Amino acid sequence: GESVGLHLPTLSVQEGDNSIINCAYSNSASDYFIWYKQESGKGPQFIIDIRSNMDKRQGQRVTVLLNKTVKHLSLQIAATQPGDSAVYFCAESRFTGNQFYFGTGTSLTVIP
Amino acid sequence: DSGVTQTPKHLITATGQRVTLRCSPRSGDLSVYWYQQSLDQGLQFLIHYYNGEERAKGNILERFSAQQFPDLHSELNLSSLELGDSALYFCASSARGGPPSTDTQYFGPGTRLTVL
Numbered sequence: 001g002e003s004v005g006l007h008l009p010t011l012s013v014q015e016g017d018n019s020i021i022n023c024a025y026s027n028s029a030s031d032y033f034i035w036y037k038q039e040s041g042k043g044p045q046f047i048i049d050i051r052s053n054m055d056k057r058q059g060q061r062v063t064v065l066l067n068k069t070v071k072h073l074s075l076q077i078a079a080t081q082p083g084d085s086a087v088y089f090c091a092e093s094r095f096t097g098n099q100f101y102f103g104t105g106t107s108l109t110v111i112p
Numbered sequence: 113d114s115g116v117t118q119t120p121k122h123l124i125t126a127t128g129q130r131v132t133l134r135c136s137p138r139s140g141d142l143s144v145y146w147y148q149q150s151l152d153q154g155l156q157f158l159i160h161y162y163n164g165e166e167r168a169k170g171n172i173l174e175r176f177s178a179q180q181f182p183d184l185h186s187e188l189n190l191s192s193l194e195l196g197d198s199a200l201y202f203c204a205s206s207a208r209g210g211p212p213s214t215d216t217q218y219f220g221p222g223t224r225l226t227v228l
Contacts, residue, residue: 032213043114043202043219044155051213089154093212099170100212102154 012109019077021106023090028071030092035064035075038105039086047075047088077108085110115139116205116220124226130191133223137184137205143167144186145217146178149200161186162209190225198227 013019025033031052036044048059050066050073057064063076073090087105115138125131137144146158148171157170161180172178175193180186190197204217 032211034212036219041221043116043204043221045114045219046216049213091155091212099157099160099168100155100217102156104154 009104010107010109012111013080015080015082015110015112017080019075019080019084019108019110021075021077021088021108023073023075023103025071025073025090025092027092028068030071030094032093033064033066033073034091034093034100035062035073036089036091036102037084037086038089044089080108080110082110082112084108114218114220116203116218118201118203118220118223120223121221122224122226124228125193126228127193127195129193129227130189131193131225133188133190133201133203133225135186135188135203135205135220137186137203138218141205141207141218142184143206143209143215144180144184145204145206146172146186146188147202147204147219149202149222150196151199155202158188160209167209193227195227198225200224 034049035047038044050057050064061078065074087107089105091100091102117136119134142163145160147155149155158172159178160168164180175191178188200222202222204219206215206217
């Protein structure tokens with residue numbers, strides 16, 4: 001299957017700081033990427049997506065950056081809050097495909 | 113709350129047994145997806161149903177099967193359970209069953225299966 005992995009399994013940040021979560025993917029044919037947030041005891045929740053024809057996409061307090069040259073994806077969370085504590089997954093898909101390939105996740109802990 | 117419901121929340125059983133996990137999609141969604149999340153792995157796609165018909169299969173074992181009923185709820189059947197089947201099982205639903213790029217999947221809260 002596809003290989004979508006995360007650089008760091010855990011990340012701790014101070015409340016109010018910015019967080020950066022990284023993700024590497026292996027298949028250069030991948031053209032659609034999604035970040036999911038999974039809080040304890042809950043299912044994954046869609047955060048933001050990006051297509052391969054874009055380098056950057058911004059949402060509310062979140063920004064996703066895509067570097068196709070090095071097959072790298074990152075999620076930036078501005079002014080991190082305690083409610084941001086969760087596991088974050090990147091997922092890769094073909095724009096016309098029906099399947100996701102998920103990474104193992106990064107656990108983000110926000111320190112008050 | 114995503115609108116996707118899963119029952120039971122927790123399930124503890126013994127090796128060799130069979131269990132059934134249930135999923136109700138969001139109102140109006142025609143597609144149901146099943147995923148397995150093990151302790152040291154990301155989400156693994158198992159199977160996708162659209163309007164009662166199997167649409168795609170992922171890494172689903174032959175001991176596992178699923179179906180989607182006329183009312184669009186789905187059941188995942190796991191048989192001859194092994195210790196390694198202990199995991200979180202998530203169901204997701206989407207409106208049409210198209211590519212994730214155009215058809216967002218909404219996940220349920222999951223069922224935690226423990227095989228002893």
